[in-house]
Amino acid sequence: MTADDAAFIEVDGVEKVFTVRRRAGWVRRERREVRAVDGISFRVPRGEMVGYIGPNGAGKSTTIKMLTGILVPSGGRLRVAGIDPAADRTRLARRMGVVFGQRTTLWWDLPLRDSYALVRRMYRIPDDRFRVNLERCVELLDLAELLEVPVRQLSLGQRMRGDIAAALLHDPEVLYLDEPTIGLDVISKAKVREFLREVNAEQGTTVLLTTHDLTDIEQLCRRVMVIDHGRVMYDGGLEGLHAVGESERTLVVDLERELPPITGIPGARTVRVEGPRQWLAFPATASAAPLVSAVAAAYPLVDLSVREPDIEDVIAKMYAERAG
Amino acid sequence: MAEARADDDVRAHPPEQTPEPTPARATARERREAWGYEEATAGRGPRAYRGLRAYQGVRVYFLIVGMWVRSTMAYRTSFVIMTLGNLVVTALDFAVIALMFSHVDVLGGFGLAEVTFLYGTSSTAFGITDLLFGSTERIGRRVRDGTMDTLLVRPVPVLAQVAADRFALRRMGRIVQGVVLLGWSLAHLDVDWTWDRVLLLPVMLVSGAAIFASLFVAGAAFQFWASDAAEVQSSFTYGGTTLLQYPPTVFTTEVLRAVVFVIPLAFVNWLPALHILDRPQPIGLPGWVGFGAPLVAVACCALAGLAWRAGLRAYRSTGS
């Protein structure tokens, strides 16, 4: 491994300050400085898959936008594959793939196949590489039946798979994923994770992903960075993030009528009651099935749902631990 | 440039230059070195790089345009209806002039054939630009909804992507109308076609289209700062072409000064056309001023290019 490989992504004291103008009355405006990214430093070696997590507004997307060259940093030094993204945006663009969970990079009115053909010509992908990559993506992401469908008619999960394929057709060395599983159904999530794991393992593609879903991190990344208020709060192995192991899922149950808090369910405790609805917390690692049957056996159950642990909870716990 | 062109389309490679087929499971690095495309200009200085970018821009523009045309043609009936509709809407402009001339024989001292000449040249130049660059109007929406970012992660110039986005072939309607009326006016005008006048006609149309293009691009750049102010652009583009459909004698000297010295719309057709029609130039301008149109067009394009770069830079530092 060369020096270049050990620090494939190099971030040194990078800052991004926005000036926000806010209307205060009819004419008067207030100017305020917002430090979206406040002195971040890290290195990512080639081929690593890193989770970049944090609450909303922590600076995750801003970091990704600086790494891709969309945004110019206000300070600090940033290199990807030895290239300064802000100065050499288009040169770097050939070597990276980007997926924005919230918006598509595909052409809204064109069928996927046409979008891919455009990507091929834009990135000048050799015919043989294009064919091999497309076949692989179509197979692993299950796109065969979607190729002739205009992007606007795809479901969110289908579109996301289509987007991920588009980002990988030109064999990028680094792949940025901004909330790739947001709003996806369970099957799509699983497919996307499986595919990303394979791309990382077999192609050696460096992957940086932001997410709200802790399961993404648990299943994909050995290394996690937690960012909050524009600063790196934690950078290390998943196991070091104690709170993940201790995090809890929530079973939300709707009972037939208002009842006193549910008791006597092993491994769960009632944390909230609101009319006929009650919230039960249980360890994230435990299965929900025995819990559900225990509740159903003892209480008049109408409906239920399971909430995954939230990044916000994990970070809150992290703060609590540091303080304590 | 030569390297870039040879690299443009892999299928265009002569056999001996075809890159070695790489195994499917090669590492990213191996593959990169096997193709080495963008290294074509490495170490060749900024001029080669800029040249490559300009070439890339044009190439990508036509790639995207081709895709849109094909997708438009998939709904042929809809396309025909839209083109006809477009033709009728633009024809309304001329309907006004026709209705006016049903009451008068001259407007501002210009007869119907002369006004139609102005109308035809203005519409043709504007139509060409509207077809090629009209989509830049939509950039404010992209800034607002954040899809601008998706253009910035691609390895091709943003302006080309913006201009080609949703390319609307139906805008041909305006060019068709402009050319037909221009042809009609030429048949009915009494012009002494000396060689300089013959030359000036195509030069005027091309320079005019370029001046309009610079207004479209500058207007798009403005939207990086004021993303919902797309209409300001229309006052110069659509407003400009409407203004130029009428004789300059109709307007006051303040208006004339503004469109000669501030926003040089007068060079799109008025000043060259006055030379062709053998009429005196307004506000004391010399007789040869119409020949300055190409220079003015080049200057406008350069300024618009700077405005675009400033706008993109502002966007990239604020992200909104």
Added chain:
Amino acid sequence: MRLHMAVMASGFRRYATYWAATAAGVFTNTVFGFIVAYTYIALWDQRPQLGGYDLAQAVTFVWLGQALLAASALLGGGFHEELQERIRSGDVAIDLYRPVDLQLWWLAGDLGRAAFHLLGRGIVPLLVGSLVFELTLPASPLTWLYFLTAVALGVLVSFAIRYLVALSAFWLLDGTGLNMISLVLSLFFSGMILPLNVFPGALGDLAAVLPWSAILQIPADVLLGEHQGTDLVTAFAFQAGWALALLAAGRALQSVATRKVVVQGG
């Protein structure tokens, strides 16, 4: 009624938030006002009293057109693309099951929009026009009141037409063609591109009785003092007549469409 007032207020606020768009629109209206005013001056210079207007009246007509362009939605827009989108996506089924009437709901929103556009995009162009050109603006507040009444009736007619066009989306897969025809008719027969009294012969007679004349030509003539006494009542009656007829047609079409949604499920 309270609900509809609230919808109207939200229609007003919705457009009021985009102050940059409003400023840009005012700028464009003003630029076009200048361009068209000078061409009218050239025309009336050759033919004073053309169409019964003197020069000042003709120029006033230009600036009124620019002032009402947004409020009376002469270029289309306002709501009907949004409604068409809801019809195509099937979301309209939700609207139809609400306990409020679809037509009144959209009308309230559009009236709110029109009220904002009249203030936000009407006043400044008219003011600029009156500063630079000699306009014929009435001194009597009563005439202004009549004018506002005529504008309100014109907005009703404009809404009723656009509502009919919007409902076509229940049957037409691609409504862009019809939208375009509607735009052309609106521009041509409202007086926006040229006052209707300048139209020659039979074309002028036809234009005068079509509903689009209620949107711009009549409000302008009311302000210019062309309609007085019983003539004024006739003008209002003409506007109200078209408004009622077209709103009723919209209602009939709406019930056919509702049946279609109920039977076919969208």
